[in-house]
Amino acid sequence: MSTVLEAKHINKYFKKPVLFHVLKDINFKINKGEFTSIMGKSGCGKSTLLYILSTMDTDYEGELYLNNELVTNNTRDQLSYIRNKHIGFVFQFHYLLSEFSVLENVMLPAKKLGEKSFEEIEHDAMQKLSILHIDHLAKKRASRISGGEKQRVAIARALINNPSIIMGDEPTGNLDSHNSDNVFNIFKQLSDEQGLSLLIVTHDEDFAKRTNRIITMEDGKIIS
Numbered sequence: 698m699s700t701v702l703e704a705k706h707i708n709k710y711f712k713k714p715v716l717f718h719v720l721k722d723i724n725f726k727i728n729k730g731e732f733t734s735i736m737g738k739s740g741c742g743k744s745t746l747l748y749i750l751s752t753m754d755t756d757y758e759g760e761l762y763l764n765n766e767l768v769t770n771n772t773r774d775q776l777s778y779i780r781n782k783h784i785g786f787v788f789q790f791h792y793l794l795s796e797f798s799v800l801e802n803v804m805l806p807a808k809k810l811g812e813k814s815f816e817e818i819e820h821d822a823m824q825k826l827s828i829l830h831i832d833h834l835a836k837k838r839a840s841r842i843s844g845g846e847k848q849r850v851a852i853a854r855a856l857i858n859n860p861s862i863i864m865g866d867e868p869t870g871n872l873d874s875h876n877s878d879n880v881f882n883i884f885k886q887l888s889d890e891q892g893l894s895l896l897i898v899t900h901d902e903d904f905a906k907r908t909n910r911i912i913t914m915e916d917g918k919i920i921s
């Protein structure tokens with residue numbers, strides 16, 4: 698089984714207002730196709746950890762590997778490239794550009810990567826929308842679709858560069874149970890059928906119970 702992400706001895710301190718040891722020797726691996734959730738009480742360090750794992754925060758001790766390559770100590774530009782190419786993000790709020798069409802929103806990360814022609818990117822974006830059963834919305838403005846649809850567009854956008862892993866911070870936190878179920882089923886299908894790895898921070902116990910593995914955090918440590 699190949700490893701997509703590995704955290705080795707991650708420690709993080711906040712220095713202000715007083716020195717605070719927020720993450721305490723975090724170690725774990727995520728394998729290809731694994732659907733993992735991270736749970737824990739508010740303030741235990743979940744978002745801080747996700748921020749490090751997603752390469753956005755570089756101020757930590759320890760080592761982070763993506764696809765068996767050490768990414769710690771890379772430059773900001775290298776990290777920005779690695780992030781865009783290998784990691785897809787889904788947040789509680791979708792952060793779509795409301796004046797852009799659904800299709801344009803999904804195409805954006807691929808345009809930023811700059812490795813394919815406009816036509817190829819458009820074709821890929823339509824394919825992602827079709828996997829999520831929202832290809833009929835392609836030409837609609839992002840401001841004119843429902844909350845559940847917006848979250849599916851955000852997932853399509855996260856998939857556009859064919860990442861190795863999708864990371865989510867409360868991706869169903871803003872959805873009703875029906876739409877939340879939809880998002881779970883989409884994630885499950887992506888991990889089962891396409892071997893995509895998922896790492897999802899959630900407060901939703903029902904959601905977490907249905908994932909392959911729950912990482913439980915308490916007071917900056919992984920306790921199970």
Ligand SMILES: Nc1ncnc2c1ncn2[C@@H]1O[C@H](COP(=O)(O)OP(=O)(O)OP(=O)(O)O)[C@@H](O)[C@H]1O
Pocket residue numbers: 711712713714717719737738739740741742743744745746
């Ligand atoms: N920039 C910062 N400076 C100092 N302390 C911080 C900073 N950001 C977060 N913290 C503290 O670090 C701890 C962990 O915060 P974090 O946001 O990672 O928790 P969380 O588990 O994601 O919580 P929630 O479930 O409420 O989102 C909290 O005690 C928080 O107050």
